[in-house]
Amino acid sequence: MLKVTGSIAAITAALVAQPAFAQDAPPPADVASSTVAEPADGVDADPAIAAGTGETASTDEAIGTGEDAEIVVIATRLRGQVEAVQPPVATYDEADIAALGAGSITDLLARVSPQTGSGRGRGGQPIILVNGMRISNFREMRNYPPESIRRMEVLPEEVALRYGYPADARVVNFILKDNFQSRSVETKLALPTAGGFSTWSAEGTLLRIDGPSRLSATVTADDTSPLTEAERAITPTNSAVAGQPDPQLYRSLIADSRNLGANVSWSTGIGADKKGGQLSLNGNVSRADSTSGSGLDALLAPLERASRTTTVAAGAGLNTSLGAWQLSATADANHTEGRTLIDQFDGDGTDIASSNTDSLASLVTLMGRPLRLPAGEVAATVKAGYAWSNIQSADTRSIAGPVNLTRGDVSTGINLAVPIASRREGVLDAIGDLTANFSAGYNHLSDFGSLTDWSAGLSWSPTERLGFQASYLVNQAAPSLVQLGNPRTETYNVPVYDFTTGQTVQATVIGGGNAGLVKEQQRDLKLGVNWQIPGMTNSSLLVEYFRNSSSDVSASFPLLTPEIEAAFPGRVTRDASGRIVSVDQRPVTLAEQTGSRIRWGLNLGGTIGKADPSTGTGAFGMGGGGRRGGAGGPPSGGGPRMGGGGGRGGMGGMMGGPGGGQGRWNFGLYHTVQLTSRVLVAPGGPALDLLAGDALSSGGTPRHSLEFNAGGFYKGFGTFIQGTWSAPTRVSASGAPGTSDLRFGALAKVNVNMFADLGRMASVTKAVPFLKGSRVGLQVENVFDARQRVTDASGAVPLSYQPDYLDPRGRVISLTFRKLF
Secondary structure (H helix, E strand, C coil), X not given: CEEEECCHHHHHHHHHCCCCCCCCCCCCXXXXXXXXXXXXXXXXXCCXXXXXXXXXXXXXXXXXXXXXXXXEECCCCECCCCCCCCCCCEEEEHHHHHHHCCCCHXXXXXXXXXXXXXXXXXXXXXXXXXXXXXXXXXXXXXXXXHHHEEEEEEECCCHHHHCCCCCCCCEEEEEECCEEEEEEEEXXXXXXXXXXXXXXXXXXEEEEEECCEXXXXXXXXXXXXXXXXXXXXXXXXXXXXXXXXXXXXXEEEECEEEEEEEEEEEEEECCHHHCCEEEEEEEEEEEEEEEEEEEECCCCXXXXXXXXXXXXXXXXXXXXXXXXXXXXXXXXXXXXXXXXEEECCCCCCEEEEEEEEEEEEEEEEEEEEEEEECCEEEEEEEEEEEEEEEEEEEECCCCCCCEEEEEEEEEEEEEEEEEEEECCCCECHHHCEEEEEEEEEEEEECCCEEEEEEEEEEEEECCCCEEEEEEEEEEEECCCHHHHHCCCEEEEEEEEEECCCCEEEEEEEEECCCCCCCCEEEEEEEEEEEEECCCCCCCEEEEEEEEEEEEEEEECCCCCCHHHHHHCCCCEEECCCCCEEEEECCCEEEEEEEEEEEEEEEEEEEEECCCCHHHCCCHHHCCCCCCCCCCCCCCCCCCCCCCCCCCECCCCCCCCCCCCCCEEEEEEEEEEEEEEEEEECCCCCCEEECCCCCCCCCCCCCCEEEEEEEEEEECCEEEEEEEEEEXXXXXXXXXXXXXXXXXXXXXXXXXXXXXXXXXXXXXXXXXXXXXXXXXXXXXXXXXXXXXXXXXXXCCCCCHHHCHHHHXXXXXXXXXXXEEEC
């Protein structure tokens, strides 16, 4: 609860007096003196449906008695905030987001990847919500400027079930400002300190947010010049022959590539006063071209591979109410055409590989509260969906001829959250809040058969600051279409390390699909605790334990160790001398794979300097930091915000920016400890311990790994640091004479981003008005030019593990200029 003494009219006048950038929408009218505090801008005025989600927004009345009365404002739930029993992993308000120095939502998510990443080991990118609602695809808003975001919530994997998704990735909810307009241009030039290539990119975005109506349009372009082996310190497998061209001049480490794209998204409110729901449409077109070299052919002419991929995509979404239920329907369609020209090794012509891929994914969910128990309402989600995909491919290198693969996937499922104990309802309140969660799902694949899944979990919050979660998931998974049916291909002159002989050779690698793959069975357990540290602002501690168990796992062909070669006979071809000639790397089925890990994370944050009263902060908690990793309590920072400081705004806020003239600092550290990691390759063996020298992939499995990010932002200047570290690993050889274990050294990579928001510096914009709304940035990727060092028992580096093979980019310095109009 926050107490404010004084005239509301005086406070409002002080706020309105602050200028805002990139804002065309007029500010709201002044609020007259009143004995009752008006609801915060962008906050529901009564216990109504929040953001059309069917969720009840928590509000409280504030009463005073006269112009100078004490006004009591109780924190309210923002419109569009996710209502879930699980507490957020992290939250970021406007000032926190500004301190990250990101140029787009895509960039923003990359900056907070330690917080948005999941330790479950199954999922990929986080699930994206906008104003608490599902969207058809991330491309709807991936190019939005971060200044358009009022609040960002990172929620645990279990919340995904509430929105019809599997619980294998975290959920990120972006709450947009009510009114925002901007035109932004960003250009970037990247150069490695070792030379050899360069990357240039440009992006232009138009965005208009007017309450429920949104329109955005983005065009992008980038170009990367090629890098060859001759431009790095690489020792060739086969030395150049005198009088002949050097093949290293024609072997690419980085392809010559260019990409073009355009994206348009539109949404509007529907129904009376456009408050009955949301309708959105999205369209995207992109083209990617690349050319790379593979050395010399038999006639000493360059071997090249040139490809072009064109993608057209469209999506639609509908969110509205059906009585007491919230309906959400999304559809996303993609059409991709790819064509690759591959020079033949004998110099006799060019092979052509082409593919057309079409896909359609749709999902309908109904969210509601059909039953009230003593401890509260039961939350239910019912879903149904249909997905269809088709791949048509042909490759002149394949003897199988054209391939046509089609899959239809009909799905349905249900999720229930059942309250057992509640402090608010006074039911078993001595133990706090306790909720049980159950889900079940069914899929029928037209080409594969039926799949089922189910899960059960508990969420317990004995106090406001402390939350526990436990969940158990059982799932069946099918191999992908490409794993099953990709045509056979052959790629020449690929460096392959032979663990049997301890040598690096250039071999032919066979790719494609494997029609013999079977259904995978998955069983996962998660235990977690989330604690908001008392006495520290924006600080939390998260500890999670994961255990994964899978059988009949569809996997890429593992690292070619002697055990793998013995387990999959016929996959490796050797000549009379024992030298590898070719390796068939098509997918395989692993009998069993298990693993367990602990992942813990610490989030810290706070302010720098004192609040500037001239910015108007302090009124109703404005500019305050959002709760980070809290136990699900009401958000801070409620209250009317003019400029960019709340529901309305342009370039992130007032002259002092979000936070009322104060700076921000943040620090995040996540540590993963791999407890076990084992694989049974085939029934009866061999059994691999990936933490004791066995491996499925190059580099082995590190027992310890770290992710961290840290930054500070003050008076328009900011620095953001992000890095990763992984412990050393070992991959065991066969033990035969002439073979050697490989040691993969520890690897630490650190990226630094330094930026200056010139638009926040009054003296700069006064001298050069063009710089109003602009930002300049200097980024250093891989500051210490770190490369993983791989050595054998003698300390020598195998040719295929040379540092420039593993990371040809090295240290890269980038200059960025961004301007909002």
